[in-house]
Amino acid sequence: MTKVVLAGAIALGGLGAGAVGNLPIPGGHVQSAEAESAFGVSINASKSYWTTKESIGIKVKNDNNYEVRLIGQLEYYDKGSWVNKGTKSQWYALPDEKFGIGVGPEPLSKGSYRYRMAVYRVTQPETNYDGTFVGHVYTSNFYVN
Secondary structure, three states: OOOOOOOOOOOOOOOOHHHOOOOOOOOOOOOOOOOEEEOOEEEEEOOOEEOOOOOEEEEEEEOOOOEEEEEEEEEEEEOOEEEEEEEEEEEEEOOOOEEEEEEOOOOOOOEEEEEEEEEEEEOOOOOOOOOEEEEEEEOOOEEEO
């Protein structure tokens, strides 16, 4: 499968290749969902293909030695660009914490999707619980049929 890789800037530990989701490829096939990592956070869809009536399962892990605030947003690919779908959700994750989230089940149209997660470093929860924005991490694309 052909992948398009975009260049990224290095910030706070680096921007891994996982910070960029794969762009949809007509007729392309993804056999399994891959974990993507950036800014010390790993995120992946639990499978690559879903039906229009399923909740999308997302797995998240904070590999940092500090707490992070995460703001997630489902996106779908439409006419050459990524478009937000539904509302944003927010979580806090302690160091080494793993958790799963479900997106939906809202009526999803057939097509290519990804999940975008904004990562914020929380170093002083007593005074600044919102944290400092460090970047975005994306799942690999997944597909709804």
